Amino acid sequence: MEPRKLTRNQALVLETLTHAEAPLSAYTILDKLRDHGFRAPLQVYRALEKLTEFGIVHRLESLNAFVACTHPHDHGPEKAVIAFAICEDCGQVSEISDPEIEDRLSLLATKQQFRTEKTTIEMRGHCGNCTA
């Protein structure tokens, strides 16, 4: 998947997320980008929408926040199922892609004739560093 050409706003939002150590809310991103000319939530939300479509940013539903993708492969809209492990203490998020989970959920869905469009898996808890 080619490194897609991003617009200025998209690039700024992505960069902000990439440098962050924890998920950021849209409004936090907005604040961080005021110096770069951002003035309204929509500028952020529109960029996030595209970046999410491209698969290089993920939305964490249980947090109403966003992270840059750290997953080695699978950019682009091929949309493998990704499970997120979110540390409540340090905010660190790790992405887990596991075919077994995916297959199992797929089977369970099929069994009841459910056609899945999008799957969210989020584990909230404490990472190794913060438990130690």
Add this chain to the structure above:
Amino acid sequence: MEPRKLTRNQALVLETLTHAEAPLSAYTILDKLRDHGFRAPLQVYRALEKLTEFGIVHRLESLNAFVACTHPHDHGPEKAVIAFAICEDCGQVSEISDPEIEDRLSLLATKQQFRTEKTTIEMRGHCGNCTA
């Protein structure tokens, strides 16, 4: 698990959710309960918090909405992992409890020394009825 004694507000909120055909937002519940004396969001949120604790109501993170539990067993705070299949068309939500998924996620978490407190699994898509 004993049928727990609910307060008036909790009972009203639960009843509202039980009779609903799709997940309801807190504010929708509020509107439906105005005739019963509800006047502020907090009345709803407080009831929802307790009902969720009790395990008889679930919050759907990807929807910012709530459903009454339809799952046969597992009331009470024993907190089995539940996956939700949410139909985008009719709003129907089905609960799936699957030990394999649970075990697999547990294994993946352990592998990276992540201690899970709460797991969210939500599939968005189209149910059998709406696909047919």
Add this chain to the structure above:
DNA sequence: GCAATTGATGTAATAACATTACATTAAGGA
């Protein structure tokens, strides 16, 4: 070049979801 379309942007306003703060009341145990 220059319409015409399409996609991105800017801005303001508002909608939707959730919490904080504080005062009051109800329920249960010593």
Add this chain to the structure above:
DNA sequence: TCCTTAATGTAATGTTATTACATCAATTGC
């Protein structure tokens, strides 16, 4: 009864997300 704890009522505010509308930029077909 007194004390403690849990639940409630109310107002205000905070946070997250969208709608509406005007403008601008890039691309395509002619």
